[in-house]
Amino acid sequence: MKIVRLVLGDQLNSSHSWFQEKDDNILYCLFEMRQETDYITHHIQKVAGFFAAMRNFADGLIKDGHRVKYLNILAPENTHALTKNLTQQIEQFNADKFEYLLPDEYRLDKQLKDFCGTLTIENAVTDTEHFYTKREDLGVFFEGKKQFLMENFYRNMRKKHQILTVNAQPEGGQWNYDKNNRKKWKENTLVPPFKSFDNNVVIICEEIQKAGIKTIGKINPKYFEYPISREQALEQLEYFCEHLLVHFGDYQDAMHTNQIYLYHARISFAMNIKLISPKEVIAKTLATYRDPKATIEISQVEGFIRQILGWREYMRGMYWALMPNYKTLNALNNTNKLPDFYWTGNTKMNCLKNAINNSLDNSYAHHIQRLMITGNYALLTQTNPDEVDAWYLGIYADAVEWVQLPNTRGMSQFADGGKIATKPYISSGSYVHKMGNYCDSCHYNKKEKTTKDACPFNSLYWNFLDDKKEELSGNFRMGMMYSLLRKIPAEKLFEIKEKAAHIIANPNEY
Ligand SMILES: Cc1cc2nc3c(=O)[nH]c(=O)nc-3n(C[C@H](O)[C@H](O)[C@H](O)COP(=O)(O)OP(=O)(O)OC[C@H]3O[C@@H](n4cnc5c(N)ncnc54)[C@H](O)[C@@H]3O)c2cc1C
Numbered sequence: 422m423k424i425v426r427l428v429l430g431d432q433l434n435s436s437h438s439w440f441q442e443k444d445d446n447i448l449y450c451l452f453e454m455r456q457e458t459d460y461i462t463h464h465i466q467k468v469a470g471f472f473a474a475m476r477n478f479a480d481g482l483i484k485d486g487h488r489v490k491y492l493n494i495l496a497p498e499n500t501h502a503l504t505k506n507l508t509q510q511i512e513q514f515n516a517d518k519f520e521y522l523l524p525d526e527y528r529l530d531k532q533l534k535d536f537c538g539t540l541t542i543e544n545a546v547t548d549t550e551h552f553y554t555k556r557e558d559l560g561v562f563f564e565g566k567k568q569f570l571m572e573n574f575y576r577n578m579r580k581k582h583q584i585l586t587v588n589a590q591p592e593g594g595q596w597n598y599d600k601n602n603r604k605k606w607k608e609n610t611l612v613p614p615f616k617s618f619d620n621n622v623v624i625i626c627e628e629i630q631k632a633g634i635k636t637i638g639k640i641n642p643k644y645f646e647y648p649i650s651r652e653q654a655l656e657q658l659e660y661f662c663e664h665l666l667v668h669f670g671d672y673q674d675a676m677h678t679n680q681i682y683l684y685h686a687r688i689s690f691a692m693n694i695k696l697i698s699p700k701e702v703i704a705k706t707l708a709t710y711r712d713p714k715a716t717i718e719i720s721q722v723e724g725f726i727r728q729i730l731g732w733r734e735y736m737r738g739m740y741w742a743l744m745p746n747y748k749t750l751n752a753l754n755n756t757n758k759l760p761d762f763y764w765t766g767n768t769k770m771n772c773l774k775n776a777i778n779n780s781l782d783n784s785y786a787h788h789i790q791r792l793m794i795t796g797n798y799a800l801l802t803q804t805n806p807d808e809v810d811a812w813y814l815g816i817y818a819d820a821v822e823w824v825q826l827p828n829t830r831g832m833s834q835f836a837d838g839g840k841i842a843t844k845p846y847i848s849s850g851s852y853v854h855k856m857g858n859y860c861d862s863c864h865y866n867k868k869e870k871t872t873k874d875a876c877p878f879n880s881l882y883w884n885f886l887d888d889k890k891e892e893l894s895g896n897f898r899m900g901m902m903y904s905l906l907r908k909i910p911a912e913k914l915f916e917i918k919e920k921a922a923h924i925i926a927n928p929n930e931y
């Protein structure tokens with residue numbers, strides 16, 4: 422039987438059972454397509470990174486003796502539409518069967534299901550063998566429950582997979598060391614140099630340009646830093662475990678003008694395109710922790726494992742439980758436009774300038790920059806979640822919809838009305854000051870609310886609470902904030918709201 426098998430750009434799992442046997446009757450297809458480069462404006466590092474990793478992966482398959490059809494972005498026979506390319510390959514190969522790996526995105530899942538419905542040959546779909554959970558597991562776990570708390574899911578995962586547990590109880594006595602993960606980083610704590618690669622993607626970038634693909638952000642094509650092969654991904658993981666894990670938890674939420682990555686792993690791109698699996702990442706982390714020579718506290722290790730075993734699997738499960746409706750939710754009825762400076766970094770607000778420039782320069786920002794700087798500002802300015810999603814989906818190398826959407830629309834923008842986050846992640850300037858040094862060199866004064874140089878986050882914060890009273894004042898976790906709001910004298914609140922209205926109407930002045 423002759424089989425055409427599709428491998429999507431984020432399915433580069435060389436350990437998959439598909440590749441363990443060689444068979445000349447199987448043709449593996451990988452396509453660089455305008456369908457994928459153009460559905461949103463992506464960062465140049467994201468497009469180049471995907472293409473570079475796909476090309477490496479295809480070369481590896483060929484070297485291992487597999488039969489591969491790779492359509493480059495400039496290939497004359499490339500139709501740039503997934504189903505047309507597949508039809509072409511099925512016909513040319515005279516295939517009797519079409520097989521594909523379960524896509525992680527709803528859009529592609531639907532497209533491939535519909536495509537199979539039109540086929541007259543046999544077809545089948547196979548798991549990507551990447552995640553701990555199956556798509557539907559989380560929906561089943563929370564069935565009949567009113568709240569879908571990540572913590573409950575995470576504890577269950579720890580027990581089920583016996584990770585940091587002793588007799589089904591948490592090793593070290595606590596399930597969660599989140600409270601230990603909130604240190605402010607000070608310049609006298611040395612951070613090891615960041616592990617980066619000097620991948621040459623000059624030709625890929627020239628081809629992207631020649632094809633006329635619109636992108637955002639910067640790249641140094643001679644020294645592309647992200648891992649683009651399994652070997653590099655493993656090296657990155659090794660480096661993280663050896664040098665960074667020791668303080669990962671401590672400075673997980675910290676922000677600093679001199680530090681882009683601090684102790685973060687920057688492993689999400691490699692994991693999301695499946696160069697390495699979450700199981701491998703967790704196994705290596707645990708082995709490092711258990712090494713008798715290592716002196717790593719459980720809070721660092723638990724903090725890291727929680728992100729992968731907990732948050733990453735949870736977000737994927739929520740995505741599949743709630744799509745396609747999830748993508749349309751706007752519980753707070755926010756309709757404003759995202760300010761232009763999200764695409765330029767051209768703002769006097771130092772925290773936003775740093776987080777946005779980091780994103781434009783490196784296609785990266787760590788979690789707290791995404792959540793408490795860019796996300797916080799977008800929410801406080803009551804931005805339409807469609808606009809916020811489009812920015813997050815485009816700008817980060819690791820942005821694939823199954824993980825970007827629940828993080829952005831749910832956790833960051835509260836547009837799902839509290840399915841993922843139990844309260845909106847908002848703050849005034851004081852939180853930004855507490856977790857970093859951005860405020861120290863900012864044009865604005867973190868303590869002021871309404872003066873000319875007052876930190877914009879301060880008026881926006883109280884204005885947001887006031888505007889969203891109807892939707893949020895009943896939330897028991899917001900009780901303290903609303904009681905503080907009620908203590909603000911009417912004239913002062915009026916002033917605050919005037920200031921906030923000016924910021925929202927004139928974002929590019931700030
Ligand atoms: C608004 C917003 C949008 C986001 N969009 C994405 C996205 O498109 N793609 C993406 O992979 N992550 C996204 N995240 C989660 C998180 O910010 C990134 O995974 C992380 O910054 C990647 O960098 P790192 O590898 O250095 O992570 P580390 O801080 O070193 O964490 C280790 C790993 O844990 C996982 N992880 C941590 N937090 C989360 C989370 N909330 N959800 C899922 N996985 C998590 C990631 O795989 C990450 O690589 C988003 C978060 C927010 C608040």
Ligand code: SF4
Nearest residue numbers: 770772850860863876
């Ligand atoms: S003062 Fe306000 S705008 Fe400036 S860095 Fe601090 S939080 Fe950001």
